[in-house]
Every structure is written in structure tokens, then in C-alpha cells.
Amino acid sequence: MHFTLEEHTLANGLRVVVQPDHTTPTVTVNLWVGVGSRHEEPGRTGFAHLFEHLMFQGSAHVDNGEHFQALMGVGGRLNATTWFDRTNYFETIPSGALELALWLEADRHANLLAAVNQANLDNQRDVVKEEKRQRYDNQPYGQALSTVYATIFPEGHPYHHPTIGSMEDLDAASVQDVHDFFTAHYAPDNTVMTIVGDVTAERAVGLVEQYFGHITHAAAPRRGPVAPLPPLAEPVRVEVLDEVPNDRIHLAFRLPAEGGDTRQEFLAASMALDCLGGLSFSPLEQHLVLDQQVANSIDVGAMGFVDGVSLGLVVADVAEGVDTDALEEQICAELTAFADEGPTPEQMEAVRAQAERGWLSSLAAKDERADIIGHYTCLHDDPEYVNTFLDRLGEVTPDDVRAAAHKYLRPQSRAAVVYRVAQQQEEVA
Template identity: 45%
Template structure:
């Protein structure tokens, strides 16, 4: 049982503390409740470009000095951007807690004075190289982006990936960056989580000192997060610079944390992950028509998605792969799953969760997520309960309800470009 305390500063900043002295470290983790879903069509990639900008200094911290301050005392740090949130985090030797708070509060409260066109130009180039390296110059690199385009309507906020488009990145101006900061980067849109070796009373005093004076913002822009049904299956075939055909599937689900999403999470472990799982066993181990298969749910806040992919072996038609997958899914819906399969899936959830809690940094990130999305970080102590309470019928039911043609988008990446 983790000791979790959450409270709020006068300016709306939510603070979560988890005291743990087993290592002389402290994890400082901030979740800003803004991601690529808060962008508009034609202005994509901002949340992520902005994440890069936040490492380029603030009023009292020089360009690149943020990295230097943290690394030069033995800290590790980074930031990531997703559909629904942007997180920033550092794990420091615990006697440097105040340093982490100073750095994070400076870029929350004093970022704009240090912003320059030159910094934007450099980071824009870096992000374009990131896009080239991770999307455009590698096989299947654009598959996720294509799938989002296919499965979500152009005006829906999950239609584009966090990296954004080259054109939109090119068009980003200093004013855009300033607006984005003023709208979203504020204490009342943030959760600050501390995990590790500190005395809570001392930590609270430091947090108040550094973050208390930062003013909250005005009203938030409104976003419609209600997804319209697809109105039938969507399919596409993409010729690509790849050696082996690959099938990508997205099944729509309820959002993360709902009972059905949890059952779907267990379902993905029944479908894939080791030799004995349904799809691995049938397609990879027995029929040997697929090189690999994978199924997983994404931790998304607005609406849920179950992703499925399978790579055909050389000379195998992608249609044969699709038929074999659909046969397994139909069999599962018809005959259900065994008690052993459920036990293995719950065990897997249990050990992955234990791994996540093991290190302060991943624990802080989990706690920050629970506070941001559910306003209750103590869920960290009960998260697995609904997994353990799930039945074989629950898992079969979620499969029968959601893994159906009218609820899916299917994309074939085929060799041939």
C-alpha cells in the first residue's frame, strides 16, 4: 500500500506526494493536461514542438542549461508528448529536490521572456529530423499516422499524430508558441508528483515557495471529444518501401479505465504476447504464416483504441493473414476463453504493474496520470482490483462486442514503392 497524499495550491496546481526512503532519489514529475488533441487541423505538431521549446531555457535558466543543471548533479530527465498530455520529469539525488522545483517552476512561470526566434528555428529543425528519423526514413514508420487518418474523422482530435505534419511545423510562428503557452501551461492545468526520499512537510514548503506565486490562467478553449461512429468498416492499402506485408487494425473502444477497456486490456494478452497466446499460436507457431503479431490498448483519455498488427512471411498473402486473425477472433467470441488464459492475462497485468511501481520515475508518472485523468492518485493502490475481478465471460463479451467489422479500420502496408 503506497502512502499517497494529494492537495491543491491556491493557484490550482495539484500536488501529489509519495514518500519512500528506499533509495536516496526523488522523482519530480509534471503532467500538463495538454497534448496533440488540443491542436487544430492545419496547426498540428504544436504540443510536441512546444515540449522541445521548454528545454531551451526560461528567464533564469539559460538555453540548454536545464539539461546541464540536472545532468551535472547526476539527474536523468526528459519529456514526452501524447494525444492527451505532455509530461516532464527528472529523477535527482534526493538532496537536489529544490533544484528540480526551481527549474520546473521557472519554465512554468517564466518561460516567455526567454523565448526567441532563433531557439524556435533550431528546435523546429530538430523536430523535423525527429520526424524523418522515426517516421519517414524507416519501414512502416508512417503506419500509425495513416491509421489515425483512416480511423478518425478529420475534425476529430485523434486524427493526427503528435509529431504533426512537416508543413504545419514549418508554419509555426513565435506568436503561435506564445499563445499555446498562455493557454495551456499554467498551474491549474498541471499535476506535480513527487516520489521518493523527502520529508513531506519540507517538500510542501518548497513547492509553495516555488510554485505558489505563479498565477492561474483564464478559461480553457472548448474541444468536442465525442467521437461520431464510423458508419462501417474503413480500409486502405498503402504501397510502401517495406519487405514484408503488414496488417494494421484499430478497433474503437470506450476510454481508458472503464470496465470494458480493462477487459479489452486483458483480451490483448489472451491474443498475443507469448507462444501460447491465441494469435501467436495460430499464425506464428502453428500455421507459420506470420512473422509476428501484436495486440495492445493505448492509454487514451478521450476514446479508447485497441491496436492489432501482424506481419506476413515472404510469399504469404496479407488476405490469408487477415482471414486467420478473423477466424481466431470469431472462435474466441463463440467459445470464450479458458480459466487458465484469464489467469495468465491477470498475472501479466500484475507483473507489468509491479515493474511500473518498482522505479520512482515510472511510479511518479503513473500516479501523475491517475491524478490528471481521474483526479484520484490513490487509484494506484486499487488499479489491479478490476483486473482480478474480471471473468472469462467479461473478456469474451468485450471481444464479441467491439472486435467486429463495423467497429474497425484496417490498413495493409504492402511492398511496392
């Protein structure tokens, strides 16, 4: 499968990637803005995520909530997300509504600040606080990942704090602070627009030029990535006593950055985690969940970041009556054995097939395809990665996977965040 991509950069720096696909009469517009929580300064956390909300609250020529109403009214669907390295905005609409979508996007990307007043800021601060209560504070293990980030990445590191940010920082933010953040980051030369669907490249680029070409504002200078973080030299841990359903072990590891010279090494480390716990016959799954039944479940995964480091995770739900420390020791023993011996041919074949299947499944949908293209264009300057990933996957050898596990997934390099069930106090009659 090969996708034909047309690239064009406007005079104002906006990078446009078009992938025509006439299979259905729909178009996806996806914008990746190069600002996430890693770009926030101390005392100003949560701003990137706040803007994901503010961008739907109106702009110079669009009323509060009208962005959603206008596109949903023509049969479209739309949303936005915030992460460490970026914020993205996306909609899939009937092809006849492409101009409407571009006009709406241009108005908020060029003229948002006309609508960012004290009332809107206060309203969206409250919305973010409620989201934090629901997703973080009042969910079992809701603070687990935030604790992982704070434990494995040092104070002051770009990935030390979660994207939701600090509510104290948001409470202290003035309208001017918020305006300054938008001015520094939301500009054509810090944005990638991907258009996938029922439109020719010529028409798509022409429409983007028509609606975005007049925006001349430039983003503040981008800083380079921070120095790479090596694996932890010795284990660190945080114990959390909480009212949770069962004990849960989170083991986190520093992995290499997803892009640049370490791209293949990151892929090998990701495949190592999948070999360890991502298959029905992976050692963590087979030995600890199926055979010994000391864990209810084992989940593994790699989060690819760009600022000098990425993150690998092994998460185990402890079975009732099982000693949590003993289970952690068993997991560590499996990590050591894998780092010493490497993957079996069967594991490599299955992990490669699983990754290929997931990749092709994602590319089948226009909205996911647009997001993948935007990801690798914005963060890695490589839109063609959509066509080369499977080749790169095939180039990873068993020795590469063993070497990555040996370097990054040794037990002594782990940050452990362990949740333990808080014992209920017996009522005294």
C-alpha cells in the same frame, strides 16, 4: 502493496501528490500538463510536441541547455514526452538536489516565454523536422500509426492527427502563435506535480509552495470530452505500397475511453486483446505464428485515451510467400471465434498474472511510479488508482472479456492499414 499518498492543491490550482519513499536517497519530480495533440486546432498541429522541445531551450533565468546541464551535473537524469492527452516533464535526482529541480521547473513553467524568440522557434522547428525524418519518414512502416489514426478516427476528431503534427503548420506558426498556445495551456491549474522519493510530504509541499506558489496565471477553460465514437459499422482499409522488409497488416479497432464510466470496459477490451495475442499460447500466436508459420510475429495492444474513444491494435508481420489477404482472413476468423466463445480459464489466469507482474514491476521504480500516479491524477482525477488497479483487474470476469470482444473486436469493425512490399523493377539490359 499500498502506497501512502499525500495530496495538496496550491491556491493557484497546482495539484501536488507526494509519495515518500526513503529506500534510496533519490527523488523523482514528474509534472503532467493537461495538453497534448488532441488540444490542437486545425492549422496549429504539432504545437504540443514543439513545446516539449522549447521547454529545454531556456527561460527567464536559465540559459539554453542549462536545464539538462544543471541536473545531469548533480547526477540526475531527465526527459519529457508528448502524447495525445498530455505532455510530461520528469527528472530523478539525488534528494539533495530537489530544490534545484523545483527551481528549474518553476522558472520554465512560469517564465518560458522570455526565451521563446524567433531564433529559438526556428531552431526547434528544425529539430522537430529532423525527428520526423528520422522516426517517421525514413523508417520502415514509420507512417503506419499516423495512417491508422487518420483512417479510424474521422477528419476533425482530436485523435485524427499524430503528435508530431504537420510540418506545414509548424512552418506557418509565428512567435505570437506559440506564445498564445503556452498561455492557454501551461498554467498551475492545468498541471499535476508528483514527487516520489526521499522527502517528507511536509517538506515537499513546502518547497513546491515556495517555488510555484507565486505563479498566478490560469489556463484557458478546458473543454469537455467529445462524444464517444462507436465501433466502425463496416470495415475500412488503406493499402500502402512501400519499400519495406515484408508485408504487414495493422488492424485497428475503436475501444471505449480509458476513464470514467467505461474504465472497466476498456480494461476488459485490453485483456481480450492480450488473450488473443499477448501470450505464448494465445490463438493468434499459437495458430498463425507457431503452428502454421504464416506470420513472423503478432503484436497486440490497447492505447487508453480519454476523449470519447481508445484504440486497439493487432499487428501481423506476414511470412515470406504467404498471401497477405488470406492471413488477414485468418486473423479475422480468430477474432470472430474469440468474440463468440470468450477466453479460456487458462488465458484469463495467464493474462491476469501477466498484467499484475507488469504493474508491480512498474511500481518498483520511483520514476515509473511517479508517472503512473501523475497519469491517473491528471487524466482521471484518481491518484489512488495506483493502489486499486489490482483490485479492478481482479473484478474483470471472463464474461466481461467476451462481451468486450463481441462489442469492439469484431472483424466488421476493423480499420485495416496494410503495407505491401513494393516490387523492384527489373532492369532492362
